[in-house]
Amino acid sequence: MIKVIKHLKQLPARWNNKELEAEINHFKQLVEKIKEVNLENEEDSKLVEMSKRLVSLAQRGISEDELLVQSFSLVKEAAKRKLGIEPFDVQILAGIAMHKGKLAQMQTGEGKTLAAVFPAYLNALTGKGVHIFTANDYLAKRDAGWMGPVFAFLGIRSGFINEGMSREDRKKAYAADITYVTAKEAGFDYLRDSLCYEDDELTQKGFGTAIVDEADFILIDEARIPLVIAENEPVKKSISDKISKIVDVLVLGADYNTDESFRNVYLTDNGTDKLEELLECGNLYSEENYELLLEINCALHARALLRRDVDYIVKDGKLKLVDGFTGRIADKRVWPDGLQAAIESKEGLSSFQEGRILSTITMQHFIKSYAKICGMTATAAASSAEFKEFYDLDVVVIPPNKPCKRIDHEDILFAGNSAKFHAIISEIKSVHASGRPILIGTASIEESQRLSDALREDGIYCNVLNAKNHEQEAEIIAQAGCIGAVTVSTNMAGRGTDIRLGGADEAERDKVVALGGLYVIGTNKHESRRIDSQLRGRSGRQGDPGSSRFFISLEDELIKKYGSKSLNAAAIYLKGQKGPIDDAFHKRLVEKAQRAAEGQNEDMRFLLWRYSNIIENQRKIFYNWRQAVLRGASEFVKWTFEALKEYNNAQKYVSIDVLMKIEKYIMLFHMDRLWAEYIYQTNYIREGIHLVNISGLNPLEEFVRSIQASFDELMLEVYEEAQNTFRSNDFSSGDIDLDKAGIKAPSSTWTYQITDNPFSDDLGMLLASNRNIGFTPGILLLWPIVLFGIIYTRIKKSNKANEMV
Numbered sequence: 122m123i124k125v126i127k128h129l130k131q132l133p134a135r136w137n138n139k140e141l142e143a144e145i146n147h148f149k150q151l152v153e154k155i156k157e158v159n160l161e162n163e164e165d166s167k168l169v170e171m172s173k174r175l176v177s178l179a180q181r182g183i184s185e186d187e188l189l190v191q192s193f194s195l196v197k198e199a200a201k202r203k204l205g206i207e208p209f210d211v212q213i214l215a216g217i218a219m220h221k222g223k224l225a226q227m228q229t230g231e232g233k234t235l236a237a238v239f240p241a242y243l244n245a246l247t248g249k250g251v252h253i254f255t256a257n258d259y260l261a262k263r264d265a266g267w268m269g270p271v272f273a274f275l276g277i278r279s280g281f282i283n284e285g286m287s288r289e290d291r292k293k294a295y296a297a298d299i300t301y302v303t304a305k306e307a308g309f310d311y312l313r314d315s316l317c318y319e320d321d322e323l324t325q326k327g328f329g330t331a332i333v334d335e336a337d338f339i340l341i342d343e344a345r346i347p348l349v350i351a352e353n354e355p356v357k358k359s360i361s362d363k364i365s366k367i368v369d370v371l372v373l374g375a376d377y378n379t380d381e382s383f384r385n386v387y388l389t390d391n392g393t394d395k396l397e398e399l400l401e402c403g404n405l406y407s408e409e410n411y412e413l414l415l416e417i418n419c420a421l422h423a424r425a426l427l428r429r430d431v432d433y434i435v436k437d438g439k440l441k442l443v444d445g446f447t448g449r450i451a452d453k454r455v456w457p458d459g460l461q462a463a464i465e466s467k468e469g470l471s472s473f474q475e476g477r478i479l480s481t482i483t484m485q486h487f488i489k490s491y492a493k494i495c496g497m498t499a500t501a502a503a504s505s506a507e508f509k510e511f512y513d514l515d516v517v518v519i520p521p522n523k524p525c526k527r528i529d530h531e532d533i534l535f536a537g538n539s540a541k542f543h544a545i546i547s548e549i550k551s552v553h554a555s556g557r558p559i560l561i562g563t564a565s566i567e568e569s570q571r572l573s574d575a576l577r578e579d580g581i582y583c584n585v586l587n588a589k590n591h592e593q594e595a596e597i598i599a600q601a602g603c604i605g606a607v608t609v610s611t612n613m614a615g616r617g618t619d620i621r622l623g624g625a626d627e628a629e630r631d632k633v634v635a636l637g638g639l640y641v642i643g644t645n646k647h648e649s650r651r652i653d654s655q656l657r658g659r660s661g662r663q664g665d666p667g668s669s670r671f672f673i674s675l676e677d678e679l680i681k682k683y684g685s686k687s688l689n690a691a692a693i694y695l696k697g698q699k700g701p702i703d704d705a706f707h708k709r710l711v712e713k714a715q716r717a718a719e720g721q722n723e724d725m726r727f728l729l730w731r732y733s734n735i736i737e738n739q740r741k742i743f744y745n746w747r748q749a750v751l752r753g754a755s756e757f758v759k760w761t762f763e764a765l766k767e768y769n770n771a772q773k774y775v776s777i778d779v780l781m782k783i784e785k786y787i788m789l790f791h792m793d794r795l796w797a798e799y800i801y802q803t804n805y806i807r808e809g810i811h812l813v814n815i816s817g818l819n820p821l822e823e824f825v826r827s828i829q830a831s832f833d834e835l836m837l838e839v840y841e842e843a844q845n846t847f848r849s850n851d852f853s854s855g856d857i858d859l860d861k862a863g864i865k866a867p868s869s870t871w872t873y874q875i876t877d878n879p880f881s882d883d884l885g886m887l888l889a890s891n892r893n894i895g896f897t898p899g900i901l902l903l904w905p906i907v908l909f910g911i912i913y914t915r916i917k918k919s920n921k922a923n924e925m926v
């Protein structure tokens with residue numbers, strides 16, 4: 122069923138291919154036209170004049186398409202004068218594609234930063250604002266500084282935003298025509314703005330054009346992660362410390378088990394009995410123990426499935442999550458509710474204290490609020506169906522400026538991890554002896570540590586990239602092409618930074634070229650081929666020589682999770698074989714495992730996307746309503762007769778302006794308060810939904826019904842509460858004491874992300890079996906449903922067991 126949906130989506134894409142081709146041909150003609158405009162001999166002042174004229178034309182309503190040739194030729198000339206770079210044709214081509222709302226696939230090192238300047242300038246002419254999303258703060262600052270002179274020369278204001286910047290500075294940067302910012306920071310600002318009481322407190326001026334750099338990372342990998350804004354006030358500490366200690370007593374195998382792929386953990390009957398005894402709680406699976414069971418489940422997951430230095434690290438007494446895609450520490454990220462606390466207890470850390478959540482949005486939905494979305498990345502084509510489905514983005518593959526000469530060697534397959542590890546070490550040693558630079562991409566922080574330790578023991582010094590600091594990381598990765606350099610990194614460290622052969626020194630470059638360029642070694646296949654291509658793409662930039670090779674084993678995580686039965690069986694009977702397994706059959710199976718992983722993850726994202734749209738629609742309705750109230754749309758006309766009388770009466774004492782302001786504050790206050798409550802409530806409904814199941818109804822269907830009803834209620838409640846507050850105020854004083862009426866915005870807030878659900882597969886299965894229902898709570902809300910699913914199975918099992926008895 123899911124497959125069908127996807128393929129239906131792909132069909133029109135295939136039909137459109139001819140159309141897309143024709144479009145690309147048109148883009149190529151435009152490149153020629155742009156190059157025909159010769160501005161070489163014009164004075165600077167003439168160019169500035171031209172730019173001014175373009176601005177005024179755009180603001181008079183001349184379409185951007187009509188201004189394309191002129192503005193692109195201006196940018197081309199300005200780049201030459203201000204950066205000393207003559208843009209390549211392919212960069213202009215990519216610029217056109219992006220302006221036309223496409224996703225440009227351009228290899229690493231092809232100059233995407235400059236390519237984005239073309240559409241950025243053109244779309245900034247109207248003053249509606251262009252946001253260029255970079256993969257991290259360091260790149261936002263770097264790119265703004267780097268490209269800034271071009272914009273400044275053309276009289277266009279540009280700026281950037283970094284974490285920790287003041288509201289005033291942010292406002293200034295957003296007020297510019299072009300803003301470099303991470304999607305995350307922009308999303309957090311959006312959430313903060315959504316709590317403002319006055320129009321002029323807003324930092325963002327609107328959502329014109331979004332140009333997304335490293336688009337696959339932001340639009341797919343990061344897309345589902347919810348951004349959250351919460352009150353900064355601590356809430357009660359959970360009971361997880363106690364549970365954690367009790368769970369520690371349980372023994373793997375006897376009291377609990379995990380499944381083969383280490384995705385689920387189950388209590389055995391033995392374990393259940395033990396817990397019931399220790400907790401003196403009676404039947405653990407009874408209704409009143411539901412919360413307790415959730416906690417136990419979290420504690421078990423934390424203990425049995427999440428590994429220190431792989432899934433998270435502990436640094437400065439704090440828990441830091443490791444991002445599954447980047448293999449790096451994810452900033453300001455937490456696990457869903459109880460799980461975070463459970464891991465903290467397991468590690469003996471003081472617990473993360475989470476204030477009341479005020480609002481939340483997924484990255485995906487945030488980005489979709491822009492009028493126009495386009496982007497660029499080295500790896501897009503493999504995910505083109507997803508870009509089409511989620512963002513209606515076509516992928517346009519831009520040819521490289523110089524043909525790629527990199528040699529991608531065939532994978533080498535081993536039976537076990539230890540054989541693989543030794544082969545990698547000896548490969549590094551022998552290649553390193555020649556001085557050829559090597560970049561090794563690993564799957565986890567723990568693995569990079571182990572590898573670098575082993576290399577050091579052999580006297581090979583290597584740089585390890587798992588630091589949190591993007592700037593330092595960029596410096597190190599920039600040196601990864603130097604003679605003798607050995608750099609170990611998790612798979613996406615230093616994304617956005619160019620690896621020049623020989624480093625900055627041109628003379629060294631020739632030597633590295635003679636040695637064969639940068640050698641990239643992958644120690645694992647990722648669940649997505651896209652990520653593997655990113656790693657390979659580090660080598661062979663701009664027609665440089667280079668090569669890449671992956672070393673894999675039947676004990677790799679990917680195979681364990683997604684490999685076929687025969688592959689897992691092979692892992693057992695070939696165990697101990699030291700040399701590589703050189704047979705095509707097994708290699709094909711490994712490829713199949715990766716496809717299976719991709720397919721499964723993709724299906725999941727498609728499903729969740731469909732589901733998540735329902736809550737998102739509610740959020741949007743609510744947001745638009747709030748915006749209207751914020752901008753001064755009066756709501757009192759919708760009030761009851763009684764309240765209206767009060768309203769008219771109040772006008773005797775206060776001017777209509779003051780009255781409207783009071784009305785607005787009261788409305789906003791209740792809207793925010795009730796929305797936060799709504800989020801909390803939907804969580805609650807969901808947690809109680811298991812009762813429905815027992816009565817034989819479909820829980821997800823019931824969930825949708827419940828949240829839809831409570832959303833309608835929410836809207837009515839806002840009016841009701843606002844009227845009550847209004848009526849209880851004594852206007853004869855001539856004003857309203859907002860503080861006394863309790864009307865005030867939260868004094869301080871903080872923002873963070875909730876990490877992707879680590880057990881989304883269970884969820885997917887649960888949803889898949891109920892997929893005819895249109896529901897969706899977003900990951901934030903989904904998590905306990907997963908638990909619920911597990912628990913439900915368990916209840917069913919225990920009921921069955923009872924019956925049998």
Ligand code: ADP
Pocket residue numbers: 206207208209212227228229230231232233234235617618619
């Ligand atoms: P990407 O983001 O595509 O990996 P960057 O934008 O980081 O690439 O650019 C890579 C390098 O190529 C930079 O050092 C940049 O100065 C250089 N570069 C970009 N465009 C050109 C050009 N037209 N001519 C020469 N060098 C260029």
Ligand code: MG
Pocket residue numbers: 233234334617618
């Ligand atoms: Mg880049």
